[in-house]
Amino acid sequence: xxxxxxxxxxxxxxxxxxxxxxxxxxxxxxxxxxxxxxxxxxxxxxxxxxxxxxxxxxxxxxxxxxxxxxxxxxxxxxxxxxxxxxxxxxxxxxxxxxxxxxxxxxxxxxxxxxxxxxxxxxxxxxxxxxxxxxxxxxxxxxxxxxxxxxxxxxxxxxxxxxxxxxxxxxxxxxxxxxxxxxxxxxxxxxxxxxxxxxxxxxxxxxxxxxxxxxxxxxxxxxxxxxxxxxxxxxxxxxxxxxxxxxxxxxxxxxxxxxxxxxxxxxxxxxxxxxxxxxxxxxxxxxxxxxxxxxxxxxxxxxxxxxxxxxxxxxxxxxxxxxxxxxxxxxxxxxxxxx
Amino acid sequence: xxxxxxxxxxxxxxxxxxxxxxxxxxxxxxxxxxxxxxxxxxxxxxxxxxxxxxxxxxxxxxxxxxxxxxxxxxxxxxxxxxxxxxxxxxxxxxxxxxxxxxxxxxxxxxxxxxxxxxxxxxxxxxxxxxxxxxxxxxxxxxxxxxxxxxxxxxxxxxxxxxxxxxxxxxxxxxxxxxxxxxxxxxxxxxxxxxxxxxxxxxxxxxxxxxxxxxxxxxxxxxxxxxx
Numbered sequence: 061x062x063x064x065x066x067x068x069x070x071x072x073x074x075x076x077x078x079x080x081x082x083x084x085x086x087x088x089x090x091x092x093x094x095x096x097x098x099x100x101x102x103x104x105x106x107x108x109x110x111x112x113x114x115x116x117x118x119x120x121x122x123x124x125x126x127x128x129x130x131x132x133x134x135x136x137x138x139x140x141x142x143x144x145x146x147x148x149x150x151x152x153x154x155x156x157x158x159x160x161x162x163x164x165x166x167x168x169x170x171x172x173x174x175x176x177x178x179x180x181x182x183x184x185x186x187x188x189x190x191x192x193x194x195x196x197x198x199x200x201x202x203x204x205x206x207x208x209x210x211x212x213x214x215x216x217x218x219x220x221x222x223x224x225x226x227x228x229x230x231x232x233x234x235x236x237x238x239x240x241x242x243x244x245x246x247x248x249x250x251x252x253x254x255x256x257x258x259x260x261x262x263x264x265x266x267x268x269x270x271x272x273x274x275x276x277x278x279x280x281x282x283x284x285x286x287x288x289x290x291x292x293x294x295x296x297x298x299x300x301x302x303x304x305x306x307x308x309x310x311x312x313x314x315x316x317x318x319x320x321x322x323x324x325x326x327x328x329x330x331x332x333x334x335x336x337x338x339x340x341x342x343x344x345x346x347x348x349x350x351x352x353x354x355x356x357x358x359x360x361x362x363x364x365x366x367x368x369x370x371x372x373x374x375x376x377x378x379x380x381x382x383x384x385x386x387x388x389x390x391x392x393x394x395x396x397x398x
Numbered sequence: 399x400x401x402x403x404x405x406x407x408x409x410x411x412x413x414x415x416x417x418x419x420x421x422x423x424x425x426x427x428x429x430x431x432x433x434x435x436x437x438x439x440x441x442x443x444x445x446x447x448x449x450x451x452x453x454x455x456x457x458x459x460x461x462x463x464x465x466x467x468x469x470x471x472x473x474x475x476x477x478x479x480x481x482x483x484x485x486x487x488x489x490x491x492x493x494x495x496x497x498x499x500x501x502x503x504x505x506x507x508x509x510x511x512x513x514x515x516x517x518x519x520x521x522x523x524x525x526x527x528x529x530x531x532x533x534x535x536x537x538x539x540x541x542x543x544x545x546x547x548x549x550x551x552x553x554x555x556x557x558x559x560x561x562x563x564x565x566x567x568x569x570x571x572x573x574x575x576x577x578x579x580x581x582x583x584x585x586x587x588x589x590x591x592x593x594x595x596x597x598x599x600x601x602x603x604x605x606x607x608x609x610x611x612x613x614x615x616x617x618x619x620x621x622x623x624x625x
Contacts, residue, residue, distance in 0.1 A: 201534065202534065202537060205534040205535050205537070206537065207535070207607065208603045208604065208607075209603060209604075209606045209607065212606075212607065254534075255531075255534075255535065255607065258531070259610055259611065259614070262527075262611075262614045263614065266614055266617050266618055266621070269618070269621050270621065273625050274618075274621045274622060274625055277618075
């Protein structure tokens with residue numbers, strides 16, 4: 061991996077922009093962190109070596125393929141793990157299987173995940189070692205999509221106006237099979253879901269395409285993904301530094317993705333009247349900051365040891381997280397004018 | 399090295415027509431390139447050779463699985479956005495969508511924009527997006543497969559193709575084109591949602607959620623027409 065980074069730094073920059081090294085670095089980090097199949101990654105890197113970031117304008121294939129790989133592995137997993145209830149909390153040990161042990165010495169997790177994803181697609185049989193590997197990092201994604209109209213409407217109200225939420229912010233637990241698990245989003249307004257973040261992300265991309273030409277859609281996609289990734293890093297980092305960091309990754313992805321709702325609204329308002337940007341954007345950042353602080357406080361509350369609760373360190377870090385929303389929103393709101 | 403070699407004459411089983419033996423290599427520079435420059439055996443001798451095999455073949459469109467009457471029926475059902483006939487779309491075929499996508503690309507070409515590759519890429523991404531979102535939302539009861547998803551997305555591109563044709567006569571960047579875009583996107587979304595909900599056995603409470611995903615997909619295509 062370090063060899064790749066070295067190659068990336070040394071690649072010649074034919075274009076006027078000096079962003080290709082950071083873009084390719086980001087792609088590497090993104091793919092390495094989520095164990096994507098290597099082929100789209102290598103193809104996109106190859107394109108980057110050849111032509112810089114503008115290569116994606118003529119040839120938008122690598123980015124959808126990357127997204128597809130990101131969606132494909134949880135999708136293959138949902139019918140394998142569909143029989144589990146919405147399990148939250150510490151993940152169980154994966155069941156022992158012969159294939160996992162056989163492939164462990166074969167290579168890194170990247171190749172294993174890649175072989176698993178492609179093997180599933182080509183052979184059509186559910187592969188157990190992929191199931192055990194994926195469940196170590198992702199909880200059941202089906203849980204996050206049990207939504208309905210009413211939940212979506214109420215949750216949007218909570219995200220955009222967190223001050224007006226009169227109820228409590230804790231998630232409702234129910235005992236399932238002897239252990240406590242959280243209720244799915246249909247029954248609990250405070251549960252995270254993945255439908256709203258994905259739709260908000262799509263809306264953000266589409267509105268960005270509306271204000272300028274459609275050619276920059278793939279650039280905006282990359283920028284949006286980078287922003288989402290940074291948000292998830294921030295939340296996960298907060299969890300690790302203050303607690304045990306055992307909350308599921310998809311929870312953090314969900315909380316991080318809620319930022320795109322306020323962002324899309326701001327960009328839509330900017331299309332109508334350009335000055336609205338200057339007061340809507342700080343307002344939305346503030347709302348998102350408040351929402352995240354309240355949510356993460358509850359998440360930390362359930363995980364931390366009793367003598368460390370209500371520490372000032374926790375408060376300062378939460379405040380930092382809320383303030384960090386402002387530059388993030390402004391960076392994401394800046395449409396890449398190619 | 400032009401060593402001449404003799405090829406025995408080829409005799410077909412059921413006829414007396416024989417091929418001429420291949421000629422000697424003509425040019426010394428290319429000894430191994432000898433091809434029959436004479437007149438090929440005419441096709442009439444083929445049909446006379448094995449009587450009935452050529453006439454027995456099914457028509458080309460039927461062999462390819464393209465039922466033009468069914469495509470026409472499906473097309474005319476999409477033209478009416480208020481009443482959706484979902485039973486017609488039970489058998490998913492890809493030739494109607496191919497036709498509509500080509501039409502869309504053709505009208506874009508008439509406007510001076512070469513968008514065939516972009517259309518292909520975006521239709522693929524849109525299909526995968528809808529497939530993922532629909533199956534995740536519907537949970538256990540969702541039985542949408544990729545083939546049917548692509549077929550539905552492609553058929554509902556018909557309003558987009560009509561919009562592309564109509565936009566040729568409207569000035570660019572005006573309010574009229576945005577209003578038309580809204581109308582056609584709503585038409586596409588309504589038809590696509592109705593078909594998805596009816597065909598893939600999803601509950602009615604997910605209608606609005608699926609509709610928003612379809613709306614996003616068709617807005618992206620309308621961007622191609624507007625800009």
